[in-house]
Amino acid sequence: MVISSQKELDLISSACKIVAETLFKLKNYIKPGVSALYLDKIAERYILSRGGFPAFKGYRGYPATLCVSVNNEVVHGLPLQTKILREGDIVSIDVGVRYKGYYGDGAWTFPVGRVSKEAEKLIDVTKKALDLAVSTVRAGVTIGDIGSVVQEYVESQGFSVVRDYAGHGIGKELHEFPQIPNFGKRGKGPVLEEGMVLAIEPMVNAGSYEVEVLLDGWTVVTKDGSLSAHFEHTILVRREDALVLTSI
Ligand code: MF3
């Protein structure tokens, strides 16, 4: 969407604030022995208590509030009771909120206890890729400018960007125009306009970029079994910069 009033900006900011608060709250619960379903219940209760609704629940039949993706799982992991976090895992948590008809979307990858050097680097590189993408954004840049910045940085660190899933416009729907791939060429693609709201979400694999979907119909995993990380912010495009909406 393109924001057209202060009221709209306030509503979408509220949705995004609930997303950020949910991730911040979940951070305290992430430890060995905790199930993904437990995290899902904490998140759902919190979102409802803030007057929001879990945006993923029911989206194309998705059954839960969170996507909880562990280690080689890239995105869309189901928050199962049998999915128990263990020391050394990395866990990506994706959460969407609808508030008074407006959407916010965000994701964060957390270490569970102490993790390997490679896992730590993967998390740092993916977070930095998102930060670089956000700092590239202002009115007049292209979708390809965002993708190329993410791709060049990630590949320079020896990792790969997932090709099959992308960021997206957001606002009155969870997924809106334009798609925001995490790879691309400078100067190519749609031009960003002031007031656009975007969800930028690099998904980075330690090995090959190839992924596949498990038989549950949701969970996306790396083909080679390598680790994967995912960070996402919803942002507002401004004349000179981007405003991150999914921050506390
Ligand atoms: N955050 C995901 C995205 O940006 C949405 C998950 S889709 C769902 O596309 F179906 F799992 F809800």
Ligand code: CO
């Ligand atoms: Co998203």
